[in-house]
Amino acid sequence: MTTARQPLDFREVVICPLALTAGFPKFKCGVREIDDWCRSKASERDRTNKSRVFCATLRGTTDVAGFYSLSMRGSDSKLIDAEIVRDYNDAGFVPFVYIDYLAVNAEYQRRQLGTYLLMDALRRCRIIVQNMGCLGVALHSLTPEATAWYKRFGFRERQKGATQFPLMVLPAQSLLDLPDANAS
Numbered sequence: 001m002t003t004a005r006q007p008l009d010f011r012e013v014v015i016c017p018l019a020l021t022a023g024f025p026k027f028k029c030g031v032r033e034i035d036d037w038c039r040s041k042a043s044e045r046d047r048t049n050k051s052r053v054f055c056a057t058l059r060g061t062t063d064v065a066g067f068y069s070l071s072m073r074g075s076d077s078k079l080i081d082a083e084i085v086r087d088y089n090d091a092g093f094v095p096f097v098y099i100d101y102l103a104v105n106a107e108y109q110r111r112q113l114g115t116y117l118l119m120d121a122l123r124r125c126r127i128i129v130q131n132m133g134c135l136g137v138a139l140h141s142l143t144p145e146a147t148a149w150y151k152r153f154g155f156r157e158r159q160k161g162a163t164q165f166p167l168m169v170l171p172a173q174s175l176l177d178l179p180d181a182n183a184s
Helices: 032-040 042-047 113-131 144-151 172-176
Strands: 013-017 052-058 066-076 093-104 136-140 167-171
Touching: 013 113, 032 042, 032 093, 042 052, 042 066, 052 113, 066 113, 093 113, 113 136, 113 172, 136 172, 144 167, 167 172
Parallel strands: 093 136
Antiparallel strands: 013 052, 052 066, 066 093, 136 167
């Protein structure tokens, strides 16, 4: 018999830049690629402006309960469904805001922290889309479970051909349709 996990009090969750946390020495989400990236690359990518890493901590602590990483990248237009790239340009690459990784420490999984982090990431992506041209938010899903989870939020598999880690896209218009967090 398993015991139910206590729900998180999101009033106690703080999302902040990686530099304001203790980093990832205790972080384990259960996906080796992500756990390795946290320890070996996250700080450098953030410090060198290749990505921005945002971490969820509980108020009064600096331990990372979850995180996401955002970057801007071009995707090869030949590999993406025509409905996404039509009328864009002939440059060969189309821009997306990428969610490089989004993960929750095992201790906090199944408590809605992943959803909370995704919503924060999408709010940041919305600001980018409002201020510059790109086709939306993209990510590569690492597991079938993650693919199903992202589909619940409107992401769709968009890469032509089968790949181990499918490209998933949330169109820019979906971000623009999000309610404004600052509206009364």
